[in-house]
């Protein structure tokens with residue numbers, strides 16, 4: 001089995017979790033975080049206790065913002081380090097621009113009474129690695145900065161998570177070779193009117209998403225759209241209706257999905 005929960009980013013006016021996705025952080029099997037945008041603020045108590053592995057797609061702020069605060073919150077009680085799995089490029093950005101003693105402490109130079117509080121694990125693109133029973137394959141995607149999507153597998157489930165991406169041939173070739181997939185989580189950040197901005201920033205629109213889905217020949221159980229920019233959410237939802245594909249739905253914030 002494999003579970004995925006997109007953590008909430010903000011609150012609705014009645015105090016409940018908002019449907020808006022300002023950040024990216026997906027908790028898999030309750031214990032491994034993919035991206036860390038809302039990691040500190042969006043986790044429940046069980047997740048805060050269980051998560052010690054964080055896998056990063058890339059270093060844009062909406063994907064890493066919660067990482068420094070998560071480690072800070074846990075600093076005195078960590079009996080093992082938070083393990084950050086990322087490419088060399090992403091680790092370099094974190095150490096240079098975030099954990100630099102100016103934006104936030106360089107946790108890699110600090111210890112609590114139990115030892116280190118952060119440890120980096122570098123993976124090259126296209127590499128496979130295993131974390132807590134999850135077999136993970138990093139797949140380069142087409143974004144403004146070096147970025148990966150991930151194929152995540154357990155014995156009974158297989159899910160692909162694109163992270164931020166624009167059009168890609170390489171990603172779909174890899175997926176098409178990987179056999180049947182239970183679910184694809186794919187981004188769609190901007191509405192069709194912002195196609196130029198989507199191209200410059202390397203994101204998808206509903207029109208581009210429709211074209212990308214035609215490149216997939218692998219058998220996919222469900223397609224969940226994520227990363228809708230909050231300012232355009234209603235417009236994007238409306239434009240997604242033009243994609244005729246009954247596997248397509250929008251991933252609900254806060255809900256736990258089970259596969260396999």
Ligand SMILES: [Zn+2]
Nearest residue numbers: 058060143164
């Ligand atoms: Zn990005």
